[in-house]
Amino acid sequence: xxxxxxxxxxxxxxxxxxxxxxxxxxxxxxxxxxxxxxxxxxxxxxxxxxxxxxxxxxxxxxxxxxxxxxxxxxxxxxxxxxxxxxxxxxxxxxxxxxxxxxxxxxxxxxxxxxxxxxxxxxxxxxxxxxxxxxxxxxxxxxxxxxxxxxxxxxxxxxxxxxxxxxxxxxxxxxxxxxxxxxxxxxxxxxxxxxxxxxxxxxxxxxxxxxxxxxxxxxxxxxxxxxxxxxxxxxxxxxxxxxxxxxxxxxxxxxxxxxxxxxxxxxxxxxxx
Amino acid sequence: xxxxxxxxxxxxxxxxxxxxxxxxxxxxxxxxxxxxxxxxxxxxxxxxxxxxxxxxxxxxxxxxxxxxxxxxxxxxxxxxxxxxxxxxxxxxxxxxxxxxxxxxxxxxxxxxxxxxxxxxxxxxxxxxxxxxxxxxxxxxxxxxxxxxxxxxxxxxxxxxxxxxxxxxxxxxxxxxxxxxxxxxxxxxxxxxxxxxxxxxxxxxxxxxxxxxxxxxxxxxxxxxxxxxxxxxxxxxxxxxxxxxxxxxxxxxxxxxxxxxxxxxxxxxxxxxxxxxxxxxxxxxxxxxxxxxxxxxxxxxxxxxxxxxxxxxxxxx
Numbered sequence: 286x287x288x289x290x291x292x293x294x295x296x297x298x299x300x301x302x303x304x305x306x307x308x309x310x311x312x313x314x315x316x317x318x319x320x321x322x323x324x325x326x327x328x329x330x331x332x333x334x335x336x337x338x339x340x341x342x343x344x345x346x347x348x349x350x351x352x353x354x355x356x357x358x359x360x361x362x363x364x365x366x367x368x369x370x371x372x373x374x375x376x377x378x379x380x381x382x383x384x385x386x387x388x389x390x391x392x393x394x395x396x397x398x399x400x401x402x403x404x405x406x407x408x409x410x411x412x413x414x415x416x417x418x419x420x421x422x423x424x425x426x427x428x429x430x431x432x433x434x435x436x437x438x439x440x441x442x443x444x445x446x447x448x449x450x451x452x453x454x455x456x457x458x459x460x461x462x463x464x465x466x467x468x469x470x471x472x473x474x475x476x477x478x479x480x481x482x483x484x485x486x487x488x489x490x491x492x493x494x495x496x497x498x499x500x501x502x503x504x505x506x507x508x509x510x511x512x513x514x515x516x517x518x519x520x521x522x523x524x525x526x527x528x529x530x531x532x533x534x535x536x537x538x539x540x541x542x543x544x545x546x547x548x549x550x551x552x553x554x555x556x557x
Numbered sequence: 558x559x560x561x562x563x564x565x566x567x568x569x570x571x572x573x574x575x576x577x578x579x580x581x582x583x584x585x586x587x588x589x590x591x592x593x594x595x596x597x598x599x600x601x602x603x604x605x606x607x608x609x610x611x612x613x614x615x616x617x618x619x620x621x622x623x624x625x626x627x628x629x630x631x632x633x634x635x636x637x638x639x640x641x642x643x644x645x646x647x648x649x650x651x652x653x654x655x656x657x658x659x660x661x662x663x664x665x666x667x668x669x670x671x672x673x674x675x676x677x678x679x680x681x682x683x684x685x686x687x688x689x690x691x692x693x694x695x696x697x698x699x700x701x702x703x704x705x706x707x708x709x710x711x712x713x714x715x716x717x718x719x720x721x722x723x724x725x726x727x728x729x730x731x732x733x734x735x736x737x738x739x740x741x742x743x744x745x746x747x748x749x750x751x752x753x754x755x756x757x758x759x760x761x762x763x764x765x766x767x768x769x770x771x772x773x774x775x776x777x778x779x780x781x782x783x784x785x786x787x788x789x790x791x792x793x794x795x796x797x798x799x800x801x802x803x804x805x806x807x808x809x810x811x812x813x814x815x816x817x818x819x820x821x822x823x824x825x826x827x828x829x830x831x832x833x834x835x836x837x838x839x840x841x842x843x844x845x846x847x848x849x850x851x852x853x854x855x856x857x858x859x860x861x862x863x864x865x866x867x868x869x870x871x872x873x
Contacts, residue, residue, distance in 0.1 A: 304680070311677045315670055322665035322701070388661035393717070396627040396655040398647040399678045467661075 308400065312407040316381075320411055326376055330415055331422065334369030337488070338362070338423055343431050352490050355520040358431030360490060362423050363514030363521075366447045367507055368487045369419035374412035374454035375461070375474050381408060382462030383470035386551065401548075409455040416451035420444050435518065443517045450510040453533045456540035457506075463547025481507055491522065506536045578605045580756060581626060581725060586635030588621050588780075595621040597780040598635070603725070603758055608751050610771035611760040614866060618780040619760035620658070623729045626758070627655050639725065651679055654723035656714050656731050664703030668694055668713055671702065672720050679721030692716035692746060708739025715746060725756040732766060744770060764862050778866045792855065797864065798834040801852040802826055804845045814840050818864075826850060 320326050342361035352360045385391040394404060424440055427433035435443070458474075465473045482488060484498060485508035491499055502508040509529040515521030581603040588596040596618045603609055611619050624630040625637045628644030642649040662671075669685060676682035689695045692712045697705065702713065711731060718726050728747070732740040747770060750757060761767055767774050768788045776784040776791065784791055797818070803826035804811070811829065812820045816837055818830045831837050834853045841848055 304677075308677050311674050315666060315674045318670065319663045319665050384661060385663075389657065389659035390662055392629060393655070393657050393659055393662075393714075396629055396650065396653075396657060397675060397678045397717075397721070398650045400647065 305400070309403045309406055312399070312403045313410040316407040316411045317414055320377060320381070320415070326380075327415075330369070330373045330376060331419055333372065334365045334419055335422055335426060337368070338365045338426060341488075342427065346431070352492070352520070355515075355518055356432070358427055359433045359435075359518050360515070360520050362427045362433065363443065363447070363518060364487050364490065364511055366420045366423050366443070366514055367450065367485075367511040368482050369423065370416040370447050370451045370510070371454050371478060371482065371507055373415035373419055374451045375458045375478055376471070377412040377415055378408045378455050378458030379462040379465070379474055380470045382459060383465045384467040386462070387467035405459065408459065409452065412455040412458065413448055413451045417444065417448045420447045439517060443514060446514050446517055447510070450513065450533065453506055453510070453537040453540065456537045456544065460540040460543035460547065463544055463551070481505060484508075485511060487511055506533060509533050579603070580605050581639040581758070582637075583622065583625060583632075584636045584638070586625065586632045586637060588618075588625060588630060589633045594780050596625075596632075599777075599780070599782055601775065601782065603756060605724075605756055606751070606754060607772045608747070608757045608759065608770055610767035610774045611758060611777055612762070612764065612767045612774055612862065613760075613777035614762055616779075617777045619762075619777060620729055621780075622777070623655075623657070623727050623758070623760055626727055627653065651721065652724050654718035654721060654726040656711075656718040656726070656728045658729055658733065659714070662702050662710070662714070665701055667699050667701055668705075668716075669698040671713060672716055675717045676720045679723075681722055682720050683722045688716050688720045691719060691749065693742060706739075708735050708742065711735060711739065711743060712746070715743065719750065719755075723755070725758070726750065728757060728759045730760055730762070732761075732763065740766075776862065776865055784865050791862075791865075797855065798831050799852075799854045800829040800831065800834055800837060800841075801850070801854075802829075802841065802848055803850045804841060804848050806841070806845050811841070 338361055342358045342365070346357055350357050382391075385394075391404070395401065421444060424433075424435075424444065428435070428440075461474060461477070462470070484494075485491070485502050485505045486494060486499075487507060491502055491508070491511075494502075509532040512521045512524060513526060513529045513533075516523070516526060579602045583596075583599050583601040586596055586599045586601075587594065599618075599622070601622065611622060613619050621630065625632055626639060626644060628637075628646070628650060631645065637644060639649055640652055644650055644653065666674075669689070672685060672688055676685070676688070682688075683691075686695075689698055692715050694709075694712055694716055697709060702710065705713065715728075715731065718728065731747070732743050735743065744766070747757060747759070759766070759770060771788060774784075774786065774788050774791050775782055801823060808820055808822070808827060811817065811827065814837055816831050816833060818832070820827055820829050822828075829837060838851070838853070
């Protein structure tokens with residue numbers, strides 16, 4: 286072991302890349318394990334979208350009635366997929382962040398040399414991982430029990446689109462997590478998440494909602510993600526994909542800005 | 558592996574001048590939170606190898622001082638220095654370990670998983686087995702944090718403080734809320750750290766704890782340091798005596814005796830606090846032929862502390 290003079294701070298720490306990558310990997314791994322073992326999160330995140338799909342897409346399905354060009358069992362995969370991705374991302378990031386900020390754990394981590402970015406990346410990775418799980422399970426249900434036919438390419442594209450679409454909602458979750466207290470986090474998220482989902486046409490397909498609501502939906506991020514996912518399977522309103530991507534990217538940037546404000550406020554207030 | 562570690566400890570002791578060098582300090586440091594002055598022009602140094610107890614009541618500024626040392630807060634005026642650097646920078650914190658008061662720790666991670674994650678933040682962490690041994694966690698390493706008792710939880714937080722093999726540790730009220738047994742266990746583990754050549758700053762409002770562990774006690778109240786010294790010096794500086802006896806004399810009369818600070822009932826007898834015991838005993842023995850069960854003790858750190866902060870509060 287090196288015997289460098291110990292009154293000099295080891296400034297070479299910022300470190301071998303391998304060590305930094307190890308930190309990011311472990312942070313994400315343990316975030317995943319933490320949330321997986323939290324029945325409240327893992328079970329509800331995965332089972333709610335699946336339950337809705339089984340009920341409305343399989344059981345109550347009237348011979349795969351067509352909706353906007355595709356069978357309902359097919360239509361509801363991107364639809365509830367968006368719902369599931371939103372839930373996984375929001376609850377995965379916001380409630381953990383609100384609790385860990387408010388109850389002192391984040392402070393313990395900030396006292397260590399952990400790079401703060403690793404912490405946030407871990408939460409985003411968690412949102413994406415659970416999103417991938419939900420979407421894959423929905424697809425399996427649809428293909429096995431709903432008579433959904435998709436080429437492998439289409440299926441892969443659908444999963445990729447939805448998982449990429451978890452990013453804006455992870456950003457949203459980080460923004461929310463910085464501005465709610467640990468006790469009100471879950472309730473606040475639900476108050477935003479559920480109406481937002483409904484108004485974006487994730488439960489009742491958008492074409493069955495009143496005209497005014499259909500117009501308002503264009504301002505709602507989940508609507509755009511759902512449309513992107515639907516276009517992969519040949520459904521949806523057939524609007525230009527660029528609009529949807531732009532809306533989601535713009536939304537992400539706004540959320541990240543808000544989250545950053547929250548971060549700096551915390552550093553300024555809690556961390557003087 | 559352990560032999561190499563001891564060798565390193567020796568080299569470290571030599572390099573830091575056998576416990577004399579100042580390794581952390583607050584210089585003319587003030588910290589305000591809005592209108593609240595948490596710390597006022599504080600000068601505070603920590604030398605290598607010592608265990609310093611920062612003693613004070615709640616709200617005195619102890620936790621604020623620790624936050625400054627950990628880079629979790631920036632001083633309003635003055636400077637903070639740890640190992641010659643600013644703890645705001647992560648590189649400096651690779652040599653620091655911290656145990657903070659925290660309301661909630663992720664409960665679904667196992668003990669060894671918590672340690673594994675924290676160890677990864679440091680360039681030269683201790684091996685897992687050694688960390689578990691030092692913190693007494695070998696038997697519960699696979700348990701989830703949520704299943705642990707209060708004492709066990711504190712030991713896990715202690716393990717997170719020492720896992721990176723830091724040269725200085727900041728422990729903020731480490732035994733608060735623990736039962737006597739758990740407290741003793743943690744004290745033992747802290748003593749072992751000092752024996753390994755580490756430096757420790759401990760904050761506490763448990764006077765017994767400062768007395769039991771510290772080489773040096775720094776008493777803080779309302780953001781200012783009001784006394785500093787070894788536990789013995791602190792006790793001596795307020796030079797108190799405690800007299801207990803059973804007497805038929807009227808309490809008000811005893812209170813009026815010259816040199817008496819305070820008198821109170823103590824079950825069937827009375828307890829007198831005074832500067833010097835002799836003159837008071839002479840008066841009592843003269844006036845009360847039936848005086849019995851006489852006990853004279855030097856004032857504990859508790860009295861010294863109350864006297865110091867009492868004087869401080871009066872003066873403020």
